[in-house]
Amino acid sequence: MxxxxxxxxxxxxxxxxxxxxxxxxxxxxxxxxxxxxxxxxxxxxxxxxxxxxxxxxxxxxxxxxxxxxxxxxxxxxxxxxxxxxxxxxxxxxxxxxxxxxxxxxxNITHGFTKPNVLDLKLGAQLWDEAAKPEKRVRLDKISAETTSGSLGFRIAGMRVYKGEPVPGTPEGLKESVEADEGSGYWVYNKMYGRKLAAEEVNEGFESYIHGQGKQGKELERAREVLAYFLGEVKDITKAFENKESRMYSASILLVYEGDVDAYARTKERLRSAPAGEEGDEEEDLPQLAAVKMIDFAHATWTPGQGPDENALRGMRSTTAILKDLLDSVEKEFHAAEEASRPVAASLFCSSV
Incomplete structure (x- = not known):
């Protein structure tokens, strides 16, 4: 930055x-x-x-x-x-x-035109040792009733750019999703992730990654962003597997450029920007995607107690979901490419 x-x-x-x-x-x-x-x-x-x-x-x-x-x-x-x-x-x-x-x-969202943001709260146990008994009971109940308990993480919130005009809030999501007509965003609050069962959480990731649909350029972006997210979450997991810590209620924050046209322009600009250019300090380059660990209000180092399996379980579940979604997008992307080839060939033959 x-x-x-x-x-x-x-x-x-x-x-x-x-x-x-x-x-x-x-x-x-x-x-x-x-x-x-x-x-x-x-x-x-x-x-x-x-x-x-x-x-x-x-x-x-x-x-x-x-x-x-x-x-x-x-x-x-x-x-x-x-x-x-x-x-x-x-x-x-x-x-x-x-x-x-x-x-x-x-600010992790700085450098994006329309940042799409996904906050994943890690851990089945959400309280640290200093928590009062009543807080432990409340957080244990939330964990047991959500994917925090079943997967080791839950979707804590999302902001997804849909473009203009913003469609109305979907039926059944009135309490957890709000269409922000002035900004072009749908805002998914904490209740959205709490309502998702383990077998439904992929739908949340799909809503996040396919904010502007599944056309050719949107699929290409989804493919690139998911591959990047997967690599970054794997790196974070590996890094914390080698640490002895406890990070209750920490999060992984995923961000990518939500405006597909701005994404394409940024990709082209980054391709043409000389590596290590001194002028970059004067003006930050735009971004395509970012992944960071955040929220360490209840984080401590615990020498001798081994790695934080409570948080690591959520990271590994996230990795598996990202991998499944990437595989699905890859299939859709290649199917779309195959479907376009006969059309291109027939157009060429008819012009000869």
Whole structure:
């Protein structure tokens, strides 16, 4: 991402989150996300650069911390800039954390024209050892009734670009999907993923990856994006198989360019951009897709206790679903190619 300085005075409501808590902010450039956090989450990010640099490519870039108060706004961290936060904070999919402590991270959706975002919450056990008994009971109930228990992950939220005009919300999804007519998006809230059974979760991934349909260029994009997602999730899984940690309620965030025409333009631009061009620091190149691990409010290192099988199970289930979906898209893509060949041949023969 760009190394332009972060100006906390420009903070505003952030609108590209697929799931999460109230109170998420971004600067006017859109390059950073500022979100309420716990001290343990900051400690986890700080430990990455200090002791686990091999994990850094799989997490958003950590840029520091801020202390934000609506009554006495002030900032602490790498600069002494005073922060004034006014205006409404956009409601997302959870209650606002009761804290003034905020973490400053790279915005993973920056660099996309229309980012399609899928948040996968990992783990069958969703609480850490500090959780109160009533919280454990509530989260265990959610896990048992959703794919968190059966697959080790669930869809926590999605934002999928459909283009203009946005069709009406599908029947049966009124409580979990909202058509945002002004933006061209369908927004799938946390209830969408909670209602999916294990045998239905593929449908959620299909809704995400086929946001603009299954025509030739859409299938080509789906094929490329799924192959990239599969490789990245495998890499993340391998990296955390070699770590001794516990990451309750962490997520994998999948992002790709939702506007198929912008995707094609970006692909062409990236092909023509010289590798390591110095000018790239002045202006970030656009993106086609990204995969990162996020949400480490309940993450700790646990030497001697082995890898986090609770989270790894969800990663492996995600890998299997992505592989199945990629295989299906490959078949559709090649079938479409085969179907187009006789037409092209007949057109050629008729012109001779």
């Amino acid at each position: 760009s190394k332009k300085p972060f100006d906390p005075s420009t903070l505003q409501a952030f609108g590209n989150a697929a799931a999460g808590h109230d109170g998420v902010l971004s600067d006017e450039s859109g390059a950073v996300v500022v979100k309420p956090c716990t001290a343990s989450e900051i400690a986890f990010y700080e430990s990455i650069s200090a002791s686990h640099p091999d994990l850094a490519p799989h997490l958003p870039t950590f840029m520091g911390q801020l202390s934000l108060s609506s009554s006495q706004p002030a900032a602490t961290g790498e600069s002494s800039t005073t922060v004034t936060v006014d205006g409404a904070i956009e409601r997302l999919h959870g209650k606002k954390l009761d804290t003034e402590l905020h973490i400053v991270l790279e």
